[in-house]
Structures are given as structure tokens and as C-alpha cells.
Amino acid sequence: MQKLSLHRFSEFVCLTSAEVQAIERLSVDRLHLKRHDTLRSQGDPVRDVYLLVEGWVGSCVDVATGTRQMVKVHLPGDLLGTPSITVRAAADTLVALKRTTVEVIPVTALAELFMSMPRVAAGLYLTSLKERVFLMDRLTSVARTNAVQRLAAFLVSIHERLLLAGLEGPQFDLPLSQIELADVIGITPVHANRTWAQLERTGLVRRSGKTVSLVDIEGLRDLGAVPDRRFERLREWSALGTDKSPWQADRSVAPGSTRA
Amino acid sequence: MQKLSLHRFSEFVCLTSAEVQAIERLSVDRLHLKRHDTLRSQGDPVRDVYLLVEGWVGSCVDVATGTRQMVKVHLPGDLLGTPSITVRAAADTLVALKRTTVEVIPVTALAELFMSMPRVAAGLYLTSLKERVFLMDRLTSVARTNAVQRLAAFLVSIHERLLLAGLEGPQFDLPLSQIELADVIGITPVHANRTWAQLERTGLVRRSGKTVSLVDIEGLRDLGAVPDRRFERLREWSALGTDKSPWQADRSVAPGSTRA
DNA sequence: CGGAAATTTGAAATCGCTCAATGATAGTGG
DNA sequence: CCACTATCATTGAGCGATTTCAAATTTCCG
Numbered sequence: 001m002q003k004l005s006l007h008r009f010s011e012f013v014c015l016t017s018a019e020v021q022a023i024e025r026l027s028v029d030r031l032h033l034k035r036h037d038t039l040r041s042q043g044d045p046v047r048d049v050y051l052l053v054e055g056w057v058g059s060c061v062d063v064a065t066g067t068r069q070m071v072k073v074h075l076p077g078d079l080l081g082t083p084s085i086t087v088r089a090a091a092d093t094l095v096a097l098k099r100t101t102v103e104v105i106p107v108t109a110l111a112e113l114f115m116s117m118p119r120v121a122a123g124l125y126l127t128s129l130k131e132r133v134f135l136m137d138r139l140t141s142v143a144r145t146n147a148v149q150r151l152a153a154f155l156v157s158i159h160e161r162l163l164l165a166g167l168e169g170p171q172f173d174l175p176l177s178q179i180e181l182a183d184v185i186g187i188t189p190v191h192a193n194r195t196w197a198q199l200e201r202t203g204l205v206r207r208s209g210k211t212v213s214l215v216d217i218e219g220l221r222d223l224g225a226v227p228d229r230r231f232e233r234l235r236e237w238s239a240l241g242t243d244k245s246p247w248q249a250d251r252s253v254a255p256g257s258t259r260a
Numbered sequence: 261m262q263k264l265s266l267h268r269f270s271e272f273v274c275l276t277s278a279e280v281q282a283i284e285r286l287s288v289d290r291l292h293l294k295r296h297d298t299l300r301s302q303g304d305p306v307r308d309v310y311l312l313v314e315g316w317v318g319s320c321v322d323v324a325t326g327t328r329q330m331v332k333v334h335l336p337g338d339l340l341g342t343p344s345i346t347v348r349a350a351a352d353t354l355v356a357l358k359r360t361t362v363e364v365i366p367v368t369a370l371a372e373l374f375m376s377m378p379r380v381a382a383g384l385y386l387t388s389l390k391e392r393v394f395l396m397d398r399l400t401s402v403a404r405t406n407a408v409q410r411l412a413a414f415l416v417s418i419h420e421r422l423l424l425a426g427l428e429g430p431q432f433d434l435p436l437s438q439i440e441l442a443d444v445i446g447i448t449p450v451h452a453n454r455t456w457a458q459l460e461r462t463g464l465v466r467r468s469g470k471t472v473s474l475v476d477i478e479g480l481r482d483l484g485a486v487p488d489r490r491f492e493r494l495r496e497w498s499a500l501g502t503d504k505s506p507w508q509a510d511r512s513v514a515p516g517s518t519r520a
Numbered sequence: 521c522g523g524a525a526a527t528t529t530g531a532a533a534t535c536g537c538t539c540a541a542t543g544a545t546a547g548t549g550g
Numbered sequence: 551c552c553a554c555t556a557t558c559a560t561t562g563a564g565c566g567a568t569t570t571c572a573a574a575t576t577t578c579c580g
Contacts, residue, residue: 012346061400064485069400083392086272088490091393111496114382118375125374125381128388132343133351135395140321140329143402143446146567177526186403191568193528209577225324230348236371406535437558451536453560527576534569544559550552 004053004103005165007077011231012126013119013238022113023120027051027103033096035175040081042093048104050080055100056175059092060183070183071135073097073176075161082128085110098175122237130231137227142186145225147195148202150185153224155205159214170214174207265313265425267337271491272386273379273498282373283380287311287363293356295435300341302353308364310340315360316435319352320443330443331395333357333436335421342388345370358435382497390491397487402446405485407455408462410445413484415465419474430474434467 009015009023030053033039039050042062050057052074059072059080071092074080084090085107114121141153155174162172176184182192199205204220206213214220269275269283290313293299299310302322310317312334319332319340331352334340344350345367374381401413415434422432436444442452459465464480466473474480 059396061396061487063400063404064482065404067404069403071396071399083389083396085494086386086390086491087393088492091396091487091489107494108496111382111494114385115378115497118378118381121378121381121385122371122374125385125388126346128385128392129343130346131392132388132395133347135392135399136319136321136331136343136351139331139395139399139402139446140323142399143329144323144325144327178528179526186399188569189526190528190570193526194568197528222324227321227351229351231346232348234345234367234371236368237375438560439558448537449558450538450560453558454536457560521580523579525576525578527574529574530572532570535567537566538564540562542560542562544557546555546557548554548556550554 004051005077007165008051008079008127009120009123011123011130012233013123014233015120015123019117019120022117026105026109026113028106028109029104031102031104033057033100033102035096035098037096037100039094039096039102040084040090042091043089046081046084046087046090046107048106049082049085049110050094050102051105052076052078052080053101053103055102056097057100057102058095058097058180058183060095061092068093068183069186070180071138072131073158073184075158075165077165079105079124079127082110082124097180119238126234126237133229137229140227141224147185147187147191148199149224150187151181151192151195151199151224152204152220153226154181154185155212155214156217156220156224156226159217170217172212173210174212175210265337267425268311268339268387269380269383271383271390272493273383274493275380275383279377279380282377286365286369286373288366288369289364291362291364293317293360293362295356295358297356297360299354299356299362300344300350302350304350306341306344306347306350306367308366309342309345309370310354310362311365312336312338312340313361313363315362316357317360317362318355318357318440318443320355321352328353328443329446330440331398332391333418333444335418335425337425339365339384339387342370342384357440379498386494386497393489397489400487401484407445407447407451408459409484410447411441411452411455411459411484412464412480413486414441414445415472415474416477416480416484416486419477430477432472433470434472435470 004024006020006023039057054076057074057080058070059074060068060070062068080094080102084092114124141150145153159172178192178196179189182189187195196207200207204216204223206215266280266283299317314336317334317340318330319334320328320330322328340354340362344352374384401410405413419432438452438456439449442449447455456467460467464476464483466475
């Protein structure tokens with residue numbers, strides 16, 4: 001995990017070594033955060049984005065009324081804070097959910113990379129589109145399913161992403177407090193507690209401390225009405241561009257493939 | 261309105277005439293839809309995206325349980341269906357909310373344009389990031405505010421976008437049925453009716469038939485806890501790239517600027 | 521060990537949903 | 551142009567999910 005994970009750059013486009021090196025040169029600093037530290041607050045000026053090397057970071061939108069919504073839980077390999085580069089003041093607050101390390105990437109450096117390497121640019125674009133699908137599904141989950149279903153869907157989604165990052169088996173550590181979990185699935189902390197108890201009673205999940213074990217993933221997927229999204233690398237975007245070296249560009253990445 | 265509106269291409273990057281021409285050459289077909297026609301269904305193969313020339317189109321995610329969530333209401337100038345190009349089967353259903361005209365753009369053509377014109381690519385990327393901010397705010401609205409607040413926020417948001425498209429004044433036509441409105445703000449149709457009545461009782465809005473009149477926009481903005489997002493064109497992305505002609509690249513676009 | 525934060529539980533209130541029925545409107549074909 | 555029909559809007563009543571307020575217990579961290 002000390003090696004930079006370039007998930008978000010290479011998930012749709014296979015990169016050449018020159019491209020990988022260019023990405024690795026983007027960083028101007030490395031930051032270490034402890035749990036609850038704020039990387040950037042909503043309203044702050046936006047000069048940088050961040051590559052999450054290690055740890056978990058939540059992206060939270062604060063509401064005038066005092067509550068907040070965690071619109072994304074970022075895992076290692078994610079590129080953080082990019083949506084805010086389109087606005088004057090950061091749209092969200094980035095907060096560490098556990099001990100975390102990030103690389104700091106100036107927006108100017110990201111822009112230069114984007115304009116000079118078309119295939120990296122395509123990767124960034126497709127990743128952003130994928131995030132939109134993710135947000136669409138989160139919005140649907142919160143708007144149209146009850147608390148137990150949302151929790152089930154969230155656990156499946158996190159587990160799926162951890163599998164892509166190398167996790168094996170149905171068990172993982174969930175560093176979120178119930179307060180933070182409530183922020184994610186759009187309920188109150190008190191109800192998050194009751195919802196956990198209710199979900200455990202179904203027998204589909206077990207938890208002990210911070211450790212979560214998914215007993216019946218298909219059952220959870222059904223309960224949470226998790227849509228079956230099969231993301232894939234697209235020939236159109238890899239086969240074009242200025243680069244002359246050959247690359248394979250057809251392998252599909254199907255997180256929900258246990259289902260098919 | 262017969263002229264193509266290129267909102268989504270030019271909102272962050274000022275385009276040269278060569279770039280505009282390349283975009284206009286993308287379309288291979290023009291489709292006319294009447295209200296309730298489906299442009300593309302969730303699960304369909306994704307070969308094209310669509311440029312909305314005239315009309316309104318809803319992007320809906322269906323839930324296994326039978327309900328659906330309209331995750332975006334598209335207005336003229338919007339580029340539709342792009343998030344789905346990252347998945348095997350379309351993530352959403354695109355349905356006409358009134359009489360509508362779209363240009364059909366093959367994904368391959370979009371990819372070629374992206375790989376050959378860096379500044380257009382930057383525009384597409386930034387627009388996609390902006391849509392993520394939009395979705396983050398929608399998610400927050402649905403998760404953290406009540407039905408009246410969501411309706412207020414939705415009306416303000418649509419009005420703001422119509423202003424950018426040339427509308428003048430606080431009045432506009434809302435072609436959505438209450439069923440569709442319920443799909444948008446994440447409630448049931450019956451409750452949408454009561455919510456409209458409740459919002460009208462505040463005196464902040466009036467409606468007669470399909471026509472909506474925002475009596476107190478600031479009041480609605482406060483009620484709906486609408487965040488103040490100021491989108492802006494970024495020097496970083498315009499000033500780079502292969503093009504040699506000069507362009508102004510500093511004008512900010514501030515939809516919510518009445519507030520400041 | 522001590523204090524702060526997080527978890528858990530109870531009880532009452534509220535918001536939105538469901539079921540059900542009636543009225544209004546608009547599109548269609550004769 | 552009108553009648554017919556399907557869709558949409560509206561209202562009532564009861565129910566259920568989630569929130570709110572409050573307090574007790576446990577866990578975590580310095």
C-alpha cells in the first residue's frame with residue numbers, strides 16, 4: 001500500500017509507463033491526517049485535489065439547518081475533491097474517517113496533465129461519469145428505500161469496492177461511527193443504531209466492534225435493491241489518441257459479477 | 261431555438277469556430293419525441309448520447325420495488341445519457357416530459373472529438389464535475405430536508421437554469437405532472453399534491469395550471485436551504501491546449517448571484 | 521483512571537405513506 | 551365539435567417509519 005494506487009486513472013484506460021510517471025509527478029506534497037481531521041472545508045478556496053493513498057475520507061455537504069449529508073465515502077486510490085474545481089468555494093467538506101495519507105495535487109498540475117495526455121484525460125472523464133452513476137444510485141437509494149435497505153445497500157457497495165482494492169472474503173473493518181453512518185445513509189444517529197439492530201436480526205450481516213461480516217451478500221443485495229452496474233473499459237477511448245504504443249483495452253471490470 | 265444550443269460544451273471553455281463546427285458535425289440523426297416517449301430505457305445497450313435541442317427530458321432510475329427516482333431534469337442544451345457510457349447497460353431511462361427534439365450522437369463520435377480536441381474535452385470534463393456537484397446537492401436535499409423544502413429547492417433550481425437559457429422574470433411553465441414531480445423530489449404523488457398546497461400557503465409561490473410564479477425567490481432559497489454554488493470558467497483549462505487563437509477565459513457564471 | 525464521545529434504549533410526536541374515493545382535465549376518435 | 555376515456559389532481563382517514571427528546575450505559579483516548 002506504500003506504492004501509489006492509481007485506481008481512478010487506470011480503471012477505464014490502460015496506462016503507458018510514461019503516463020503513469022506523469023501522474024506520479026503531479027503531487028507536490030503528502031499530508032497525514034488523523035481521524036476527524038478536516039482536509040478541506042466547504043466554502044474554502046479550491047487550489048488542490050487529493051489522491052487518497054491510505055485511509056478513508058468522507059465528503060460531506062453541510063445543510064443550513066445544521067445537519068450534513070456524507071455524499072461519498074472515499075477509499076484508497078480515489079481522487080478527492082475534483083467536483084469542487086468547478087466552483088468558487090469548495091462544495092463539500094473532506095474529513096478523515098480514520099488515519100489517512102493523501103498526496104496533494106494542484107489543480108493547475110491536473111489541468112496541464114489533462115491537456116497534454118488525451119488518454120489520461122479520457123480516464124478522468126470516464127471516472128467522473130462513473131461517479132455520477134454512483135451518485136444517481138445513492139440518490140435513488142435514499143429517496144426510495146427505507147433505512148434497513150439503505151444500510152444493506154451501503155454495506156454491499158463498500159464491500160464491493162474493498163474487493164476491487166484487494167480484500168478477500170466477506171469480512172472487513174468499517175471505521176465509521178454510527179453518527180457517520182447516519183450521515184451516509186441519510187437518517188438520524190439514533191435511528192442508525194436501531195437500523196443496525198434490525199438488519200442484524202435478519203441474519204444477513206454480523207458485526208462485532210468495527211468489524212462487519214456479510215453473511216449473505218446476495219440476500220443483502222436483494223434487500224437493498226442494489227442495481228447491477230457493470231462498468232467496463234471502452235475500446236473507443238483507449239484506441240484513440242496520440243500514443244503509438246500498443247495496449248490491451250478490452251478487459252471489463254464487473255464489480256457486481258457474482259450476481260450474473 | 262432552431263440553432264443548436266451548446267450550453268454543455270461552452271459553459272466552462274470558450275470555443276473557437278472550428279471547435280463549434282466539430283461539435284455540430286457529431287450528430288447523425290435528429291429525433292422527435294412526444295410527452296411520455298422513452299428515448300432509451302434502463303438496461304438498453306448504450307451506443308449513443310443525445311443533445312437536447314428542444315423540450316424537457318427526465319433521467320429516471322428504476323428501483324426493483326416498482327418505484328423510480330428522477331435523478332435529473334434535462335433542459336435544452338443539455339447533453340443526455342453520458343454517465344451510461346461507462347456501463348454495459350444504460351443506468352437510467354430517458355423519458356420526454358413534453359414535446360422534445362434531440363440530436364443523436366454516437367459514443368464513438370464523442371470519443372473521437374474528445375481525443376482530438378483537448379479544450380472541448382476539458383469542457384466535457386468540467387461539465388461532468390459540475391453535474392456531480394448538482395447530484396451531491398440533490399442527494400443532500402432529499403436526505404436532509406422535508407417535502408416542502410425539497411419542492412422549494414427544486415423550483416429555485418429549475419428557475420435558475422431557465423434564466424441561464426434566456427428566461428426573464430419569475431414565471432415559467434412546469435410541464436411535469438405531480439406524479440413526475442413526486443419522482444423528482446422523492447415523495448409519493450399524493451403527498452406531492454399536499455406539498456404543493458402547503459408551499460402555496462406560504463405565499464412564496466403561485467401556480468395556475470402548468471404555470472408557476474416564484475413570488476419570493478430569496479424566501480424560497482432560504483426555505484429550501486439551497487446552497488450558493490458559483491460555477492466559474494477556469495483559466496487553467498482554457499489557457500492550455502493545442503489551439504493558438506486567443507480567447508477570453510475569465511468570465512464567471514454565477515447562477516445564484518442574486519444572493520451575494 | 522477520568523472525561524468525553526459513542527452506543528443503546530424508551531416514549532411520544534411528526535411526517536410521509538397507503539388505501540380509497542371523487543372531481544377535473546386533456547387527448548382521441550367519431 | 552362532442553362524447554368517451556385515460557390520466558391527473560384533490561381530499562380524507564388511518565397507519566407506519568423515522569425523528570425528537572431524554573437518559574443510562576459502554577467504549578475510547580489521553
